[in-house]
Amino acid sequence: MNDSRDRFGRWIDCLLDPSRSPGDQRQAAQEWCEWGLDLLGVDENELATRPDAFSADCRLPIGKAISPLGAARCVREYRRTAVFLQAMDAALRCARKRFPGERIHVLEAGCGPLAPLALPFALRYPPDEVIFSLLDLHPIAIEGTRRMARELGVRESVRGYLAADATTIQFSEPDRPHVIACEVLLRALKSEPQVAATRNLAPQLRRGGIFLPERIDVDAGLFDQAKWTRALTSPMKEGEEGLSPIQELGRVFGLDASAVNELQPRGAGRFAATAVNVPPHDPERTPLHLFTRIRVFGDHRLGDFDSSLNLPERVKYPAALAVKGGLVEFYYEVSADPGLRLVGLTASGSNR
Secondary structure (H helix, E strand, O other): OOHHHHHHHHHHHHHHHHOOOHHHHHHHHHHHHHHHHEEEEEEEHHHHOOOHHHHHEEEEEOEEOOOHHHHHHHHHOOHHHHHHHHHHHHHHHHHHOOOOOOOEEEEEEEOOOOOOOOOEEEEEEEOOOOOEEEEEEHHHHHHHHHHHHHHHHHHHEEEEEEHHHHHHHHOOOOOOOOEEEEOOOOOHHHHOHHHHHHHHHHHHHHOOOOEOOEEEEEEEEEEEHHHHHHHHHOOOOOOHHHHHEEEEEEEEEEEEEEHHOOOOOOOOOOOEOOOOOOOEEEEEOOOOEEEEEEEEOOOOEOOOOOOOHHEEOOOOOOOHHHHEEEEEEEEEOOOOOOOEEEEEEEEOOOOO
16 A cells, blocks of 8 residues: 555554544654655755745735645644544535435645645545545645645546635536535634635535534633633643632624524624623623634534634733723624624623
8 A cells, every 4th residue: 555545544544533542643643744845855954944935824805814734734634634524524424425426525625735624535535435625825835735635646536626715716517516614714713714614615516515513602601711721731620610610701703604694794804793791890800802713514613722723712801891891792704804893892880
């Protein structure tokens, strides 16, 4: 067997197996990333001093497209990579049941140079059963996927290499995918165009198709960093209460791929979010944060602190809110710097 295919297959087997230890999966993800960058002739140390197109982000009217190098490095987040791989595995099995006798067309949008949600399954399914389209804004990333597919011997499984924008691309009726994987987000849905890409791509699925991630929720809470640090060193015992570092305040925004058309506009380039009631609190000890919870597919989820996508995002807000509490209102802005914005608050001594 091709040595690259053999090693690649072992890494994927490890990451797809939920019984494998975090240490094993961390090593598999690390080796996968390093192998891919080495295959593409990428020297991370050199790029740190002499950046080029491979390490350059791209600013769009609807958000930032991270660099091919940044996309490749995401594979190193082993928990994130494992959960998305396991979700894709389950989604493909589900799609084959939903569409019996059809060749399943999978689109990975924002695939980066390693195409981590397509190439592993191109190795596991013959091209007459599952075929893949790879889409990325950066032409150099698409060239990287071509090199990876050749090395792994799966060129026949790639239907198309698309250097295009996931927020605007349109598919003809016969080309509609059965499964779309599009993971172009940062925590709290900031900076990257996940909302815009989902709104464009999800409605282009075949009827009954599957979009990953299925749902992304951003919730508000007061976060006690010191309590979290203590919990890491002294885990909560069964039946023990009062040690949670998060005081949940409620949902701020939800992105459901099956219901993107139900997002409520709030002026040009804005969508309504939910107001939450914030109690008086110590802004230094328990400041207001946003928490990102992701249902990738079915029971495959990423929760608090599982990856960089799930780290708390601190909110900037008026001092009066901490002193007296009040109702905080948000909206989601689609722009070159997308994200949730605090539009105002209702509190004694504060202004709307």
